[in-house]
Amino acid sequence: MNEERPFLTVRDGLLQPALEEAAQPGGRLCLPYGEAAGGEPMGGPVHFPGGIAMPVQIERVLGFGRSFSFWPLLFGLACCAIEMMAMGGSRFDISRFGMEAMRASPRQADGMIIAGWCSTKMAPRVVRLYEQIPDPKWVLAMGSCAISGNIWDTYSIVQGIDSLIPVDVYVPGCPPRPEALWQGLEMIRDRIKQSRHAYDGLRRIPARDLLAASAGEEPCAPDASSAPTPIAAPAAGTTA
Amino acid sequence: MSDHGAHGAVDAAGQGDHGAHGAVDATPPVTGRPTQEELAERKARTRVPPERSGDIMTISMGPQHPSMHGVYRAVLDLDGEVIVAVRPEIGNLHRGLEKLCEERTYHQIIPLTDRLDYISGFAMNHGFCEAAETLMQVEVPPRAQYIRTIASELCRVSNHIMWLGVHIMDLGTQTFFVICFRDREYVLDLFEMLTGARLTHSFARIGGVAKDLPDGFEHRCRKVIDFLPKRVAEYERIVKHNRIYYKRAKGVGIFTADDCYAWRVTGPPLRSAGVARDLRKDEPYAAYGEVDFEVAVEYNADVYDRFLVRMKEIRESCKIIRQCLDQMPDGDFLARDAAHTLPRKRDVLRESGAMIQDFNQVFRGPQVPKGEVYRSIEVPKGEMGVYIRSEGGPRPARVRFSTPSFYHGQAVPPLVEGETIADMVAIFASIDVVLGDCDR
Amino acid sequence: MTPGEDTLQTLPASLMTAVEALGSTFGERLVERTEFRGELTLSVDPAAWLDILTFCRDDGSTAFDQLDSLLGDHLPERAEAPFAVVAHLLSHTYGHRLRVKTALAEGQALPSVTGLWPSAGFDEREAWEMFGVVFAGHPDLRRLLTTDDFEGFPLRKDFPLKGTVGGRVRTDLRGKI
Numbered sequence: 001m002n003e004e005r006p007f008l009t010v011r012d013g014l015l016q017p018a019l020e021e022a023a024q025p026g027g028r029l030c031l032p033y034g035e036a037a038g039g040e041p042m043g044g045p046v047h048f049p050g051g052i053a054m055p056v057q058i059e060r061v062l063g064f065g066r067s068f069s070f071w072p073l074l075f076g077l078a079c080c081a082i083e084m085m086a087m088g089g090s091r092f093d094i095s096r097f098g099m100e101a102m103r104a105s106p107r108q109a110d111g112m113i114i115a116g117w118c119s120t121k122m123a124p125r126v127v128r129l130y131e132q133i134p135d136p137k138w139v140l141a142m143g144s145c146a147i148s149g150n151i152w153d154t155y156s157i158v159q160g161i162d163s164l165i166p167v168d169v170y171v172p173g174c175p176p177r178p179e180a181l182w183q184g185l186e187m188i189r190d191r192i193k194q195s196r197h198a199y200d201g202l203r204r205i206p207a208r209d210l211l212a213a214s215a216g217e218e219p220c221a222p223d224a225s226s227a228p229t230p231i232a233a234p235a236a237g238t239t240a
Numbered sequence: 241m242s243d244h245g246a247h248g249a250v251d252a253a254g255q256g257d258h259g260a261h262g263a264v265d266a267t268p269p270v271t272g273r274p275t276q277e278e279l280a281e282r283k284a285r286t287r288v289p290p291e292r293s294g295d296i297m298t299i300s301m302g303p304q305h306p307s308m309h310g311v312y313r314a315v316l317d318l319d320g321e322v323i324v325a326v327r328p329e330i331g332n333l334h335r336g337l338e339k340l341c342e343e344r345t346y347h348q349i350i351p352l353t354d355r356l357d358y359i360s361g362f363a364m365n366h367g368f369c370e371a372a373e374t375l376m377q378v379e380v381p382p383r384a385q386y387i388r389t390i391a392s393e394l395c396r397v398s399n400h401i402m403w404l405g406v407h408i409m410d411l412g413t414q415t416f417f418v419i420c421f422r423d424r425e426y427v428l429d430l431f432e433m434l435t436g437a438r439l440t441h442s443f444a445r446i447g448g449v450a451k452d453l454p455d456g457f458e459h460r461c462r463k464v465i466d467f468l469p470k471r472v473a474e475y476e477r478i479v480k481h482n483r484i485y486y487k488r489a490k491g492v493g494i495f496t497a498d499d500c501y502a503w504r505v506t507g508p509p510l511r512s513a514g515v516a517r518d519l520r521k522d523e524p525y526a527a528y529g530e531v532d533f534e535v536a537v538e539y540n541a542d543v544y545d546r547f548l549v550r551m552k553e554i555r556e557s558c559k560i561i562r563q564c565l566d567q568m569p570d571g572d573f574l575a576r577d578a579a580h581t582l583p584r585k586r587d588v589l590r591e592s593g594a595m596i597q598d599f600n601q602v603f604r605g606p607q608v609p610k611g612e613v614y615r616s617i618e619v620p621k622g623e624m625g626v627y628i629r630s631e632g633g634p635r636p637a638r639v640r641f642s643t644p645s646f647y648h649g650q651a652v653p654p655l656v657e658g659e660t661i662a663d664m665v666a667i668f669a670s671i672d673v674v675l676g677d678c679d680r
Numbered sequence: 681m682t683p684g685e686d687t688l689q690t691l692p693a694s695l696m697t698a699v700e701a702l703g704s705t706f707g708e709r710l711v712e713r714t715e716f717r718g719e720l721t722l723s724v725d726p727a728a729w730l731d732i733l734t735f736c737r738d739d740g741s742t743a744f745d746q747l748d749s750l751l752g753d754h755l756p757e758r759a760e761a762p763f764a765v766v767a768h769l770l771s772h773t774y775g776h777r778l779r780v781k782t783a784l785a786e787g788q789a790l791p792s793v794t795g796l797w798p799s800a801g802f803d804e805r806e807a808w809e810m811f812g813v814v815f816a817g818h819p820d821l822r823r824l825l826t827t828d829d830f831e832g833f834p835l836r837k838d839f840p841l842k843g844t845v846g847g848r849v850r851t852d853l854r855g856k857i
Contacts, residue, residue, distance in 0.1 A: 074304075077311060089417075090422045122303065124853065125303055156826055156843070157336075331825035336834060504746055522775060611716045612766075613716070613719065614719060623748075638835075640749065649802075650802040
């Protein structure tokens with residue numbers, strides 16, 4: 001499995017290269033996250049008290065151990081949650097990987113599986129839950145809605161939760177079969193083993209950076225394509 | 241258990257032990273059906289009148305909570321364990337689906353309806369197609385009606401099995417959840433064989449269904465529906481006489497028939513209140529008029545009876561599917577109506593008429609007369625009404641899905657005020673709210 | 681939508697009795713009666729909305745004890761009364777259904793029917809939120825499905841589908857995250 005290339009690139013293609021660059025030793029963040037934030041970068045290598053960096057071998061052992069008991073937050077939004085629950089059933093059995101203990105409290109969780117579309121009403125709560133999960137944490141965006149908003153390009157849906165929180169693995173599908181989610185979880189486990197996080201090197205979570213960068217701007221006018229078009233092109237995803 | 245006497249004790253103020261156990265132990269066993277007065281009296285006895293005495297603590301149950309019904313938020317005012325007031329907040333999953341429908345042709349709306357009640361996707365497709373076909377006056381061929389009936393009933397089975405798993409999980413166990421999801425996998429395999437997808441089927445089309453029954457489907461379907469009633473009997477044996485479930489569900493969450501009418505609560509909660517209303521019998525659509533089944537009715541209007549109603553509905557659904565397979569007529573699975581329906585896929589590249597029809601239907605959409613319709617069908621959670629207003633174009637001018645979860649979510653305050661938090665979890669699980677259905 | 685005596689024959693007899701009772705009580709306040717695809721629609725004067733629906737619920741021949749659905753609608757092509765409120769009624773006693781609708785001007789309020797059927801609470805809140813139709817006497821008329829500070833009425837035809845907050849930056853989340 002090639003963890004260098006993301007499972008799915010986000011629509012403007014800027015996110016993953018920026019994160020890859022920032023995760024290199026000595027890497028710095030470039031646009032679109034900018035340097036507006038200030039403060040310490042998130043994630044990165046763990047330091048012992050006194051500033052001594054933890055040796056990589058110990059970090060690998062810790063990662064190996066963590067990868068066998070990744071406890072996601074019990075947080076299902078929509079249809080993908082049903083497939084996530086089916087993964088918890090006995091046919092697909094997430095318990096083989098130690099993940100059946102889905103925690104209800106974010107304080108006890110190791111990560112989140114965002115399963116479903118995120119509305120603007122729910123967005124602050126998703127961000128708050130993400131922030132309440134203690135480090136180290138990993139996020140899996142499950143389903144097209146979490147990756148990019150899917151067909152719900154409307155007034156109340158966030159078009160992809162990677163504009164809110166840093167995402168490690170994207171699992172496409174509508175909904176992805178439990179086997180696809182399993183592959184995504186395997187990719188998460190690879191990242192856990194290497195102690196690589198999506199927030200390594202970020203100064204702030206994407207939502208705050210984007211909002212801060214646009215602090216002086218007026219809200220964008222809706223683009224012309226939001227008006228109904230006279231001839232209907234076949235909508236993506238429907239079968240004739 | 242030696243502490244039964246303590247449960248039945250009632251103190252001088254007339255307020256019983258708040259687990260609603262007082263009603264079960266203190267009264268003599270009721271044989272026969274309770275009348276509305278008796279139900280109202282039981283409800284008054286098991287509930288504490290919601291007065292704001294003492295310290296009120298306000299907590300927010302949700303939107304993220306371990307109860308797996310989606311992101312429903314209920315702000316509770318608590319006096320100890322007793323809920324004094326509930327303020328529900330929905331909309332955490334609002335997509336603007338109805339607005340999106342106005343920009344899409346009728347064929348393109350079908351995959352959107354899948355995602356309404358995503359546990360029973362085909363039932364939602366079916367409802368929308370019934371309304372659209374009424375508007376366009378498309379006659380669905382009999383074979384398609386039977387296939388739709390089979391798929392709808394499989395949705396009902398899948399929904400109720402999952403409901404059971406989630407309901408029992410809300411009450412504390414994990415085992416039942418795993419058992420129910422294992423059995424649901426058989427039904428999902430059938431759906432995958434029939435429609436190609438486990439969950440979001442998009443199988444109904446205006447005028448019929450997308451494909452005919454595949455080879456081997458009938459054999460496999462019969463095996464599953466022979467096996468499922470035995471499973472349901474096993475669930476009932478485990479759950480029905482389980483002392484813990486009995487105490488947590490019997491006499492809890494009584495919602496009489498008048499309450500149900502006033503709050504537009506339909507489906508299993510209404511049938512558990514003694515009202516034999518089932519749109520499959522009262523206003524038959526698809527092939528329900530040609531099959532023989534009983535309406536599942538219970539009379540105690542509590543959580544326990546909603547469980548019994550749903551288990552009986554699974555058995556009746558298996559019966560309906562068996563009859564549909566036995567009586568399956570030959571013929572088309574999709575109406576041949578060039579103005580309103582899509583052609584068969586295999587004809588599209590072979591016949592010019594079909595190619596033109598395909599082009600028209602996909603690029604221009606169906607030719608729909610001006611008018612408005614409202615069709616209501618019995619989806620697994622209750623009655624869903626689809627209202628379509630058309631101004632004559634290929635796109636509707638207004639679509640409204642009056643989904644059961646919207647009204648059931650609204651009925652949570654009268655159901656729950658005066659109960660304890662533990663009972664609230666049981667009651668909220670029993671009325672089967674799914675937020676995709678509620679918020680659209 | 682063509683009213684005609686012959687098409688009205690396909691409706692159930694109990695509904696015909698109910699409609700005659702309504703017609704005799706309210707006369708010309710029932711503006712129009714149409715039948716389409718086996719359903720009967722009454723268009724009524726907004727001033728008579730509450731009276732007519734009260735009669736529908738309480739009278740023995742109508743007995744509409746369930747409000748199946750209440751929704752708003754926007755018809756910008758009808759300039760003098762662009763908004764509509766449509767109520768679908770169902771009778772458990774007789775099994776018949778009726779649609780009652782009314783046309784409203786911009787800013788005109790309609791009395792709330794939550795006193796008759798409590799299930800109208802959420803329906804009317806949604807109609808207010810999506811269209812801006814005010815329901816006088818509603819106990820809690822505020823936003824239901826969108827955020828509390830949402831501006832605009834989404835289901836109106838002049839509101840864009842993608843909303844007024846365009847682009848990748850969700851400025852409506854400013855201050856909340």
